[in-house]
Amino acid sequence: MGPYFVSASELDTLLSDLNSTVINTNQSEILSYSQNNPIGDLTEPENEKSNVSDLVALPQALKMLANHQALTFDESYSISKRKLRKGSTKLIFSALQNCKTLEEALVSLAESYNILHGGEFNLVIKEGDTISYVVDDKNFHYQIEAVPLAIELALLGIHCTLSYLCGRPLKTTRVGSKRKNQPEYKHHLDIFSCELEFSRQQYELSYEISQASLDIRLQSVEDIIDVQKNYYEYFIKLVHDEDKANFLRHCKGKLLTASAKYVLVEQEYIAKCLDISVATLRRRLREYGSSFREIRDECNNAIACKFLLRGWEINKISEQLGYSDVRSFTRAFKRWQGVSPSVYAKVSAVKKD
Known part of the structure; x- marks a missing residue:
């Protein structure tokens, strides 16, 4: 299980916006982290030459992203012309308290994101033996250009949060990304533990249809927000507990x-x-x-x-x-x-x- 990382160069691209103070703060933080935290548990694949110091541990990367949101008052990481005001994510995930199943939760998230972004960019598709959360951003109002890392992290947040609310690590059957090629290290994408598809027309998070009816544990709004803010830690604990139970x-x-x-x-x-x-x-x-x-x-x-x-x-x-x-x-x-x-x-x- 893990460790999971984010590319420092991709993170730098995501955090770079028109606010020079924010840029300097986060670039300094990324540079400092990469130089002072050697990655000891990462084994470099054969025949690949990648700069391991370019990797930032996922928990640290998520903290940097949260700091960026707090500084810019924009929860879209400033990639959208239509900013998401501070508190938007809380509003989106708080609606999950009214959901009873995983399918209802996926639909709720898609509808909430669409309302705030002002377009039909998120949808849930049931096809054959899968249910998928799809992000179609071809007409999205990006401020400069699309950053695959941003959408991938959004899907990761959805996956980890819903896993915790279902009381088990959800099993993905396929994860699709619009990034052109698989990176030398899949970094954060390894957390999905399933087939990864690149150069897709849309971003996609697919589950077996049998999981669509899984019960969502009733939570207060405060609990859901706490889980969403700390989704990585909660998810890792779920995986650890499941690994423990299976092994014993x-x-x-x-x-x-x-x-x-x-x-x-x-x-x-x-x-x-x-x-x-x-x-x-x-x-x-x-x-x-x-x-x-x-x-x-x-x-x-x-x-x-x-x-x-x-x-x-x-x-x-x-x-x-x-x-x-x-x-x-x-x-x-x-x-x-x-x-x-x-x-x-x-x-x-x-x-x-």
């Missing part, structure tokens, strides 16, 4: 399957099943606030309870789970359930009757 579920699934086959489960076995090293298994579990012992205990607890309910003898369960003796198993079970296996079996039998 996968590990536990392998453990349960192995135990059912009378396999003495150790971390080397699970690492092999997941096609990763033991060191990677330990590191990922540690990153997710867990450990191999914790997930093994959780699985052994579930298996032991299931076998006790089936009437298995305690010594057989102990052997099945790989404990050296019954006493070791009993101590572990008391730690999990607060009672001994025999007491648990008796109480469960009474409840069953």
